[in-house]
Amino acid sequence: MMATGTHKSTSKDTLRQVLARLEREGAGLGHFNVADHVLLKAVVAAAADTKVPVLIGASEGEREFLGVRQLTALVKSEREESDLPIFLNADHTHSLAKAIEAAKAGFDAVTIDFSGLPFEENVARTKETVQAIKAINPAILAEGEIGDIGTGSEIKETAQGGQLSTPEEARQFVEATGIDNLAPAVGNMHGMLKSMVQGKAKKHLDLERIAQIKQAAGVFLTLHGGSGTDDEHFRKAIAAGINIIHINTELRVAWRESLDKSLARDSNEVVPYKILRPVVDSVKQVVRARLRLFQSVSSDAVGTVA
Ligand code: G3H
Ligand code: ZN
Numbered sequence: 044m045m046a047t048g049t050h051k052s053t054s055k056d057t058l059r060q061v062l063a064r065l066e067r068e069g070a071g072l073g074h075f076n077v078a079d080h081v082l083l084k085a086v087v088a089a090a091a092d093t094k095v096p097v098l099i100g101a102s103e104g105e106r107e108f109l110g111v112r113q114l115t116a117l118v119k120s121e122r123e124e125s126d127l128p129i130f131l132n133a134d135h136t137h138s139l140a141k142a143i144e145a146a147k148a149g150f151d152a153v154t155i156d157f158s159g160l161p162f163e164e165n166v167a168r169t170k171e172t173v174q175a176i177k178a179i180n181p182a183i184l185a186e187g188e189i190g191d192i193g194t195g196s197e198i199k200e201t202a203q204g205g206q207l208s209t210p211e212e213a214r215q216f217v218e219a220t221g222i223d224n225l226a227p228a229v230g231n232m233h234g235m236l237k238s239m240v241q242g243k244a245k246k247h248l249d250l251e252r253i254a255q256i257k258q259a260a261g262v263f264l265t266l267h268g269g270s271g272t273d274d275e276h277f278r279k280a281i282a283a284g285i286n287i288i289h290i291n292t293e294l295r296v297a298w299r300e301s302l303d304k305s306l307a308r309d310s311n312e313v314v315p316y317k318i319l320r321p322v323v324d325s326v327k328q329v330v331r332a333r334l335r336l337f338q339s340v341s342s343d344a345v346g347t348v349a
Pocket of ligand 1: 195197268269289291
């Protein structure tokens with residue numbers, strides 16, 4: 044039986060409290076990347092419509108474009124004005140310096156990503172970064188990544204990654220690094236194939252492996268590369284132990300398609316907010332649908348962290 048979860052989270056709740064509550068209820072937290080103000084407005088509007096918590100993410104490239112302190116200030120003002128639990132994550136952070144920069148700016152979470160390095164080096168660099176950002180803000184949520192799921196929220200010709208993370212490496216990694224949440228490779232992949240953009244193919248996850256990793260790791264789990272994933276697999280992945288789901292390419296596709304359409308409508312239109320308003324709306328629809336899906340509570344939720 045599925046039911047839509049009802050959440051009483053407010054802007055006063057911490058990210059950890061929100062995650063624990065969602066986990067108890069068998070729901071997941073949506074993480075949506077923003078690269079400009081249009082995307083940010085769309086995510087905030089979707090959160091306001093659905094009244095559910097949301098995690099806004101910005102990778103190093105997205106942060107560089109928006110400005111680390113500027114994005115922090117924008118999200119803070121949205122959170123205060125809406126009284127919604129809107130959080131901010133420094134997504135795919137590949138250096139200690141960038142992690143420290145985000146922690147100092149006031150980000151709620153950091154995705155520490157040394158997954159491209161050999162396992163032992165990934166452990167050492169992640170551990171060092173966890174300690175550094177916790178020294179700045181002990182409440183910050185530190186995420187670590189293992190395995191290869193490819194890079195880039197883009198439209199791709201061929202699939203990337205493929206090898207699944209094992210429960211044993213998950214357990215070792217969590218114990219050795221002190222991370223709060225783990226992002227493993229469980230059949231997920233960054234970006235979308237053309238067939239996925241056309242709706243002809245979907246990503247499928249290894250649900251059994253997710254449950255085994257949850258059991259072994261005993262921390263919150265994050266699913267990266269969520270775009271184009273089968274709806275039912277999303278629901279079952281949350282029930283198996285996934286807490287945070289990252290979506291980016293789907294938003295970028297909606298942004299691009301809608302911007303093309305809006306520009307084509309009238310070549311003499313030069314008023315930015317008239318051109319961009321429909322783009323905000325299109326991206327908002329995508330985010331809202333995903334937020335609702337992640338709240339579709341499944342009765343077979345496991346919940347081992349909260
Ligand atoms: O960190 C960002 C995500 O993992 C997004 O992946 O572009 O496949 O949705 P996606
Ligand atoms: Zn990612």
